Amino acid sequence: xxxxxxxIIQNYLRDIFDNEDISVRKDQDVPPTASIFIxxxxxxxxxxxxxxxxxxxxxSLTIPIDHSIADKENxxxxxxxxxxxxxxxxSDRGSIEDSxxxxxxxxxxxxxxxxxxxxxxxxxxxxxMSILDFDL
Numbered sequence: 001x002x003x004x005x006x007x008i009i010q011n012y013l014r015d016i017f018d019n020e021d022i023s024v025r026k027d028q029d030v031p032p033t034a035s036i037f038i039x040x041x042x043x044x045x046x047x048x049x050x051x052x053x054x055x056x057x058x059x060s061l062t063i064p065i066d067h068s069i070a071d072k073e074n075x076x077x078x079x080x081x082x083x084x085x086x087x088x089x090x091s092d093r094g095s096i097e098d099s100x101x102x103x104x105x106x107x108x109x110x111x112x113x114x115x116x117x118x119x120x121x122x123x124x125x126x127x128x129m130s131i132l133d134f135d136l
Contacts, residue, residue: 001026001034001048008136009034009046009059016104016114017083036061038081044127059131061115069100069119079117079127090117102127 003026010024019038024046027033032048044063063082067074076090079102087105098119103111115129 001032001046005048006034009131012131012136013061018085019083021084022082036063043082057133061127061129061131063127064120065117065125065127066123067125068123069098069117069125072100075100075117075125088114102129 006024006026010022013022013024013036014020021039023037024034025037027035027045032050034046035042036044036046044061047060047062049058049060063079065075065078067078069075072090076088079090080088082088083104089103089105089111091101091103093099093101093116100117101113102115102117104114106112115127117125117127119125
């Protein structure tokens, strides 16, 4: 990822989560990845998905969470730390029990899908958010 891409993604995340404390920093050791920070705390990673067979470029944001997917209250509180002003909601996915949808209330109080939380094991899970090039 180059510096321009990182700045565009950082601005996109700040806008989505309404949080100016979010920063994206390029990983020098692994070029197609970057780290996501809130203030000075590293919270997750960003991977560039560049498929040579397709013209589209996308990015995958992943944030590990040290809570069970069944612990909805702590899970929601943890993911809510991404946004200072916008409300984040965790929602069940029908009969699918190993993951939950993550929604954010926009400025019109409408729910927008932003990602999925996947169960890793009984004590942890991972928030995953795809960012498509046309989102940017």
